[in-house]
Amino acid sequence: MFSLRMPLSFDSWRESARVLLARGVPPEQIVWIDSNQDALFEDLSDFPGQTRFGLRISRFFIQRARLVACHRSDDRWALLYRLAFRLTHDDPHLMQLRTDPDVRRFELMGASVSRDRHKMTAFVRFRRSSIDGVDWYVAWYRPDHFVVRLAADHFRDRYSIMNWSILTPDESVHWDGQQLRFTEGIPTPLKTEKDEVESLWRTYYRSIFNPARIKTSAMRREMPVRFWDHLPEADLIHGLLKEAPSRTRQMIRHSERTDL
Amino acid sequence: MPSVLYKLQILADAAKYDASCASSGAKRSGNCKGVGHTTGTGICHSYTPDGRCISLLKILLTNFCIYDCQYCVNRISSGTPRARFSIQEVVDLTLAFYKRNYIEGLFLSSGIIRSPDYTMEQLIGVARVLREEHFFGGYIHLKCVPGASPELQIRAGRYADRVSTNIELPTETDLKRLAPQKSIQDIHSAMSVIRQGIDVSQDRSYSGKSPPRFAPGGQSTQMIVGATPNSDAEVLQTADRLYKTYRLKRVYYSAFSPIPHGDARLPLSEPPLLREHRLYQADWLIRLYGFDVSELVNASFPDLDLRIDPKLAWALRHRDQFPIDLNRAPRELLLRVPGLGIRNVDRLIQIRRWKKIRLEDLSRLRCPLRKVRPWVVTADYNSEVFRLDRSDLIRRIVCPQQQLELFDTGSCGSGSPLTRS
Numbered sequence: 001m002f003s004l005r006m007p008l009s010f011d012s013w014r015e016s017a018r019v020l021l022a023r024g025v026p027p028e029q030i031v032w033i034d035s036n037q038d039a040l041f042e043d044l045s046d047f048p049g050q051t052r053f054g055l056r057i058s059r060f061f062i063q064r065a066r067l068v069a070c071h072r073s074d075d076r077w078a079l080l081y082r083l084a085f086r087l088t089h090d091d092p093h094l095m096q097l098r099t100d101p102d103v104r105r106f107e108l109m110g111a112s113v114s115r116d117r118h119k120m121t122a123f124v125r126f127r128r129s130s131i132d133g134v135d136w137y138v139a140w141y142r143p144d145h146f147v148v149r150l151a152a153d154h155f156r157d158r159y160s161i162m163n164w165s166i167l168t169p170d171e172s173v174h175w176d177g178q179q180l181r182f183t184e185g186i187p188t189p190l191k192t193e194k195d196e197v198e199s200l201w202r203t204y205y206r207s208i209f210n211p212a213r214i215k216t217s218a219m220r221r222e223m224p225v226r227f228w229d230h231l232p233e234a235d236l237i238h239g240l241l242k243e244a245p246s247r248t249r250q251m252i253r254h255s256e257r258t259d260l
Numbered sequence: 261m262p263s264v265l266y267k268l269q270i271l272a273d274a275a276k277y278d279a280s281c282a283s284s285g286a287k288r289s290g291n292c293k294g295v296g297h298t299t300g301t302g303i304c305h306s307y308t309p310d311g312r313c314i315s316l317l318k319i320l321l322t323n324f325c326i327y328d329c330q331y332c333v334n335r336i337s338s339g340t341p342r343a344r345f346s347i348q349e350v351v352d353l354t355l356a357f358y359k360r361n362y363i364e365g366l367f368l369s370s371g372i373i374r375s376p377d378y379t380m381e382q383l384i385g386v387a388r389v390l391r392e393e394h395f396f397g398g399y400i401h402l403k404c405v406p407g408a409s410p411e412l413q414i415r416a417g418r419y420a421d422r423v424s425t426n427i428e429l430p431t432e433t434d435l436k437r438l439a440p441q442k443s444i445q446d447i448h449s450a451m452s453v454i455r456q457g458i459d460v461s462q463d464r465s466y467s468g469k470s471p472p473r474f475a476p477g478g479q480s481t482q483m484i485v486g487a488t489p490n491s492d493a494e495v496l497q498t499a500d501r502l503y504k505t506y507r508l509k510r511v512y513y514s515a516f517s518p519i520p521h522g523d524a525r526l527p528l529s530e531p532p533l534l535r536e537h538r539l540y541q542a543d544w545l546i547r548l549y550g551f552d553v554s555e556l557v558n559a560s561f562p563d564l565d566l567r568i569d570p571k572l573a574w575a576l577r578h579r580d581q582f583p584i585d586l587n588r589a590p591r592e593l594l595l596r597v598p599g600l601g602i603r604n605v606d607r608l609i610q611i612r613r614w615k616k617i618r619l620e621d622l623s624r625l626r627c628p629l630r631k632v633r634p635w636v637v638t639a640d641y642n643s644e645v646f647r648l649d650r651s652d653l654i655r656r657i658v659c660p661q662q663q664l665e666l667f668d669t670g671s672c673g674s675g676s677p678l679t680r681s
Binding site for chain 1: 270291359361
């Protein structure tokens with residue numbers, strides 16, 4: 001049995017997995033442990049297998065595996081290795097068998113990461129502040145998975161002429177018009193000054209809501225409550241729902257008779 | 261001078277009866293001179309308690325209007341408070357919201373002031389300033405004013421990612437009755453001008469150069485449902501004609517909703533949300549599942565069944581075409597199985613090249629087994645399929661609880677209930 005300590009990144013997993021696969025080390029014999037230290041390989045030389053060269057794995061698997069590697073669950077490295085082992089030693093068509101439990105889990109984990117990345121591009125809310133007389137747009141956000149690096153390019157392309165920072169508990173990303181920088185995470189929201197545009201946004205949110213149509217389950221599914229605390233509009237929801245029935249009744253009562 | 265906040269309140273409120281909020285279909289990479297890019301798939305930045313998404317800043321330039329369309333809160337005879345934004349105010353609001361990541365872009369419409377041409381010029385003015393002075397790369401959806409000159413509609417398409425002209429009501433008679441100043445010819449010719457603009461922009465046959473961009477997100481329209489006593493057959497036939505003639509990206513169905521200062525000649529009731537939901541389902545079946553309108557609604561069944569989804573309703577009427585063998589049937593037949601969506605159909609086709617499909621595969625794909633089982637043959641024993649001829653089949657498939665949930669299924673303007681099933 002090997003305990004493998006390795007840094008939290010897909011590339012370091014890939015490096016280790018390449019060696020282990022070539023040696024034919026079966027998945028049951030490895031315990032993957034996230035660690036900030038370098039990968040430890042001392043034990044490996046003791047493994048009695050033959051080294052195989054030229055192992056190939058599908059590009060599709062590698063692409064999706066990069067996403068799955070950003071999932072927050074502890075067993076992601078083990079799952080990736082198990083699939084890689086089965087693909088190289090057992091069944092090269094495995095990824096087509098989408099109801100296989102490992103493949104299914106791989107697919108679902110990839111889908112939640114990609115959804116989480118998408119939600120980050122949707123729910124980050126910048127506040128404008130001024131740093132040394134220069135406008136800087138700052139947001140604090142809490143993603144479900146490790147998606148900051150996956151989403152960074154999106155914000156860079158979109159806001160290339162602005163200075164901005166997105167702070168999250170895991171890691172933060174900054175753009176100064178020149179390059180992306182990643183720094184350590186910030187566990188809780190910063191106390192920033194209110195941005196005056198927020199009151200316009202809240203007015204818009206209130207006005208675009210139609211009280212005659214209530215479908216809160218759709219809203220909660222697409223905008224889960226755990227994201228609400230950093231959305232400046234979310235604390236309006238309760239009040240809007242409360243007054244909706246009376247507003248609708250009033251609209252029906254106050255229709256205007258025009259002559260035919 | 262009224263504040264921007266006051267105007268925003270009025271002009272957003274006035275815009276909320278337009279269902280579309282899609283920001284998809286157009287891809288534009290970021291430029292180094294202004295903010296904004298579009299990814300092609302659209303992003304919903306927030307959701308309101310009506311289950312609709314906020315993707316775009318959806319406002320009217322003004323709600324002053326010289327028309328008197330009865331279903332509209334902004335008709336000239338309504339007592340609603342009025343406001344008008346300046347072009348610069350809309351530009352500033354759009355950029356301020358966009359920079360804070362509240363929105364994907366702007367959906368701008370307007371009441372008709374002075375003339376259709378004047379109104380259209382104002383709308384184009386906003387898009388021009390955003391694109392040419394601020395190099396704005398976000399999404400712009402402009403409403404086309406029927407009756408405006410073709411040159412102006414073409415200019416709108418140059419700046420916009422999507423343009424739309426509302427068909428408003430299912431039949432010409434309805435339009436004549438409720439919106440006497442609008443003409444069906446104007447609406448159709450606007451759609452046709454946009455169609456040609458899009459066709460030209462996609463044509464690469466003359467020179468190697470690509471022609472200038474023109475509404476890459478396509479055109480859409482909206483039909484109000486429930487303001488007039490039309491059948492679902494009339495609604496869907498109109499939609500189908502528009503899809504075929506102008507190759508619209510989407511037809512939005514908007515359940516007629518009571519409006520402040522509503523006209524007393526119109527139905528005063530809760531909007532028919534369930535009917536709207538069924539129409540969207542039928543629309544999806546027609547566009548993506550290979551159904552013909554007449555299979556879903558026709559002279560014998562002019563309206564969709566509100567209790568069950570239109571695919572299940574069709575299957576119950578055509579039990580002789582079932583069961584379908586999941587291991588052999590072609591894609592177009594698999595698409596007809598109640599409970600199987602496009603994505604799962606494609607997964608099944610992929611899986612069956614390598615192994616036999618069994619019931620457990622369906623549950624692993626999270627297909628609604630209760631709904632699918634009576635209609636299919638799998639490699640293992642499926643007892644439900646023997647109940648296909650029973651008269652109580654529908655009760656075995658749909659329980660009352662499920663019907664309630666269906667009612668609460670959200671349909672954000674750009675998504676559909678069926679994509680999630």
